[in-house]
Amino acid sequence: MKFPALLARASTPMDRLVMGITALAIVVSGVTAHGKPGKQAVVFRDNRPVLTLPLSQDTKKELAGRLGPVTIQVEQGRVRLLEYQSPRMIGTRTGWIQGAGRTTACVPCGVLVRVEGQPENTPDQGFDAVSE
Numbered sequence: 776m777k778f779p780a781l782l783a784r785a786s787t788p789m790d791r792l793v794m795g796i797t798a799l800a801i802v803v804s805g806v807t808a809h810g811k812p813g814k815q816a817v818v819f820r821d822n823r824p825v826l827t828l829p830l831s832q833d834t835k836k837e838l839a840g841r842l843g844p845v846t847i848q849v850e851q852g853r854v855r856l857l858e859y860q861s862p863r864m865i866g867t868r869t870g871w872i873q874g875a876g877r878t879t880a881c882v883p884c885g886v887l888v889r890v891e892g893q894p895e896n897t898p899d900q901g902f903d904a905v906s907e
Contacts, residue, residue, distance in 0.1 A: 813875040813890030816854040818847060821885045830854060830873070830890070840884030847888060859884050 782791070818826035818838065826838060830852045837846050843860035853873035856866040859881055866881035875892030 811875050811892060812852055812873050813877070813892035815891050816847070816849060817889050817891055819887040819889070822887075828854065838886070840881065840886050842884050845881060845884050845886045847886075854888055854890065855879065856881055856886070856888060859886070 786794075813830055815830055816828045817824050818828065818836075820838060820840070826836060826847075828834060828836060828847065828849050830849055833850045835846055835848045835857070837844050839845075840859055845859040846857040848855055848857040850871075853871040855871045856869070856879055859866070861881050861883045866879050866884075866886075869879040872879050872888070872890055875890055878887060878889045880887040
């Protein structure tokens, strides 16, 4: 039995309508979630701002993290954590961020990078909690 026939037998028309609306909502939210590009990246060390980098200027900066030096790279209006000493390197897997309100962090190093600027569809993208 082919998949469309199996789906038709295993669901009601209302189920298929809900699945279609859900799929459409996922696609629309993925397209609109990026927001406007940010103007600058603010680097925090232990929840305190220590560095502000304009996204209009390509640069690499190094700062001291808890586990050693952390390199932050700005290129073509985007920013990323490039190199640091961390057990899992999760912050580097985030890759480039550029939309206003986006963040990347290395928690073991105590470093967080946030792109600042006004996001397109939300009035405020502030933190919902801060832990020290």
